[in-house]
């Protein structure tokens with residue numbers, strides 16, 4: 661357990677909304693710093709939690725950092741402009757948030773004696789199609805501003821943030837899916853589930869692209885490991901987060917939708933406008949922490965389909981469920 665509150669930046673987001681609840685359930689005190697770009701509904705129902713402190717703050721302002729970090733020895737940094745489309749909306753804000761402010765926050769954290777700084781990066785830094793299984797030491801080829809800013813932030817944290825006891829851990833997530841109180845329907849598995857349920861039809865473009873998928877609860881589990889478990893003894897403290905069984909070519913997903921929605925029409929469109937393809941090895945996180953996925957893609961499809969059927973996601977087409 662952390663000595664002070666755990667600082668979770670971006671704690672009102674898709675992943676943060678799950679992580680914050682799990683940390684509170686585990687007895688932690690949690691401080692959320694978030695500019696509430698997509699609203700605060702991810703934290704709805706937690707208003708009475710005495711161990712939760714929520715600050716609506718824009719971390720691009722470096723004057724906010726010292727106060728945010730006060731008394732914390734563990735930081736989980738999730739705040740970001742997330743996704744290629746969202747970053748393209750305002751490139752300057754994306755660079756400031758995802759790169760500059762991230763490195764500044766890590767540098768201040770190191771100076772102020774934070775021990776563990778967990779940074780949420782992405783497997784999309786690997787970028788483009790190659791046939792080999794990508795490991796943490798494979799060369800990166802970021803194909804979008806989003807992936808570039810995440811990669812430069814990784815480098816900045818590892819090269820510039822130094823302190824006597826500072827231990828950064830960089831987690832590169834696969835593409836996340838699953839239910840969250842701050843639901844995102846701009847993520848492949850979630851979006852296809854919504855379309856299958858609502859329209860009775862899904863389109864898979866190209867389909868040969870490889871992508872690793874990981875459930876949002878497993879992401880939260882990996883973040884919890886990263887808060888307390890020993891970082892790698894050799895090499896840089898970078899870990900891919902996912903499971904070797906969960907690398908898919910997008911066309912392989914079709915059968916899961918056909919099983920979950922027997923009447924769905926699946927259109928295979930020939931051209932993919934998205935050149936990203938990467939097949940990722942998750943051996944390192946398994947060797948180090950024994951980490952394996954507790955859920956698989958069909959579980960995510962089922963739970964989202966059930967929530968849509970039950971009407972527990974109000975107005976699922978609303979723009980608050982997409983980042984751009």
Ligand SMILES: NC(=O)c1ccc[n+]([C@@H]2O[C@H](COP(=O)([O-])OP(=O)(O)OC[C@H]3O[C@@H](n4cnc5c(N)ncnc54)[C@H](O)[C@@H]3O)[C@@H](O)[C@H]2O)c1
Nearest residue numbers: 670673674675694695696697718719739740780782833836
């Ligand atoms: N969801 C995925 O598939 C995925 C995959 C790989 C990596 N990640 C990484 O995980 C992290 C969280 O992703 P998510 O899916 O929860 O995203 P999200 O968009 O749901 O949440 C991001 C949160 O950050 C906050 N934020 C943005 N700019 C801020 C600023 N300047 N100051 C304070 N708060 C700010 C937003 O208000 C939002 O609540 C990100 O760092 C992202 O790069 C996500």
